Amino acid sequence: MSRLTALAKGASVDTGSLAAFNFRDMGGWHLLTNEWGQFLMLSSADFERFMAGKVGVDDPLYAELESRGFLKARLDFRQLAVNYVKKNSFQWFPGPSLHMIVVTLRCNQKCQYCHSSVVDPSRTDTDMDVETARKTVDFIFSTPNPTICIEFQGGEPLLNWPVVKFITEYAQAKAKAGNRKLLMALVCNFTLMTEDKLDFLFDHHVSICTSLDGPAELHNKNRPFLGGGEAQQKVVHWLEKIQERCSADPKKKFYLPGALMTTTRFSMDYGPEIVDLYVKLGLEQIFLRPLSPIGYAKRVWKDVGYEAEEFVKFYEKTLDYIIDLNVSGKSDIMERMALILLSKVVKGEDPGFMDLRSPAGAVLGCLAYNYNGEIFVSDEGRMVDHQGDPIFKVGDVAKNDWLSVIDHPTTRACVTASTLDNQPMCQQCAFKPYCGVEPVFHYETQKSVFGQMPTSGWCSSHMGIFDVIFRKLRDPRSRKVMDKWLERDQCRWQESDAVPAGQPEVVL
């Protein structure tokens, strides 16, 4: 069943004066959005007047409707085009900037959801070798985007440390020779971190991110060591150690560690405790991420999964808690999903989040490289291959060049399927200007890269989150907090020389 809302029966509509827009009944007020990314939150009475063509030139609402492109006769095409390009800047990007390299499938943890679909530490045949690593970097530098971000993933990348080092040094040599901008990031579980490795990462400006699902009892349940044992203490230990070193050296302040949490069924009762831990560790942001039924997680969904509506409830409750902490002055921690959506909605900018773009970031914004050199449209696409279905493979670093990857039929299918103008329901949805669909998610859950939005868990959870964010935007107390987040986030990007102006990519 469609989750869209409709006009009241018998509502008066004067189509002659209305520019193209979508709307949503938010209960007592209406949200209006248009293709240029402009929005308005109108009381239901004002919405009815507007629809009936009863907002006159002298009405205070008229100027607002006019400036935001909702009046057909008063469209400022030059300004609206500027807004469109700013909001959809990724449509003009010359190829992907985010390159995720899986240097090994091995891992020393056996996470409940194991997104990355790992193998036992004895499977050294799933380590990337130096020759493949070299070809992978060569392929990455053959793509046309002047900014390259290489992200190490796994398995646990520290299990193949010599190749992580090689890729880092080789990529930096190539970036220097070719005058390319290079960002590097390592996503690891911290359990194999050492002082020597940390020194290397700092010396080579590799930013570090880990997984922290929450308090020990929750984290260790979600992410146990292979064969048993507790991992959370090690994560906390290294987070504190890295924070300490970053605080002591102003040059390192841009390399403050990040942490990501994945929400399982077990997380649902722990919202405030998870936030409190992130606050205690001095982390700037928390990213309340839903679990996706992709790869291994699909197999254990009955044990760790939940309905989209349950996640939205968890999200709203935990976001309320974060806002309360900000209002009371106890913490200034920010929530990343809210920031991503606010950047789109309030600032009219693309924050570089691959999943919420139209078309999606698959190939256009990111590529994933398996340990054996195979290239996939995204890391999720690689996970599907790990389950025995190579549908999202678009090349091999040893055999293919960039043009054959961008011209691959799978690339075209993903781009077409994730263009919201091709999607039933999306094209009428008020959240369309800010949203996106993920072809791999829908292939995994609904057996079609297009998906079926009325029954899609993706659509349900994202519409729910958008509802929450727009309700917060209408609430002055929450709005004040969110405006501060946007100011701070902007300052952070602007201060960092490592981030290219104009097209920052979110590294996850």
Add this chain to the structure above:
Amino acid sequence: MKIELAKKIYSKDSLLIAAQVLSSKLNVYLEESKSAYTVTIEAKRKDVVPAQLAALAGEFGNELLNQEYRFIVGRFNSKISSLIVTQTLMAARGGEAPAAPPAGEATPEFKKLVAELVRNAEAEVARTMPKKIADQGTVLPPVKEQDIV
């Protein structure tokens, strides 16, 4: 279970795609007369009770509607969506020919540096890593009974 569908409303393409999408759960047989399609739906699992088959038929109906509506939306928005898809693919392509490697990579210094990096990395792999075992076969995790549709 048999369903009759008017040709005026449903296209053959939509029927075929819906059948493909649900092919892991259903066998779909198609017959046609001048004005209608007759679709026969069979569950792939043998132990399906009538209520479950009715639910599967409902799923097929939803997917059929989704595909039919997708065609309508696709036709309606074809100009703008083609423009967006073409724009993004052409921008991402970055030109008609791959860029040549930068001149800096052709220098003897660069080649020497790369050779040294490779040599060091291979030496470190040999020194510190577990001996690489030859291909050990599939890396797929074992499939559980309930995963099989």
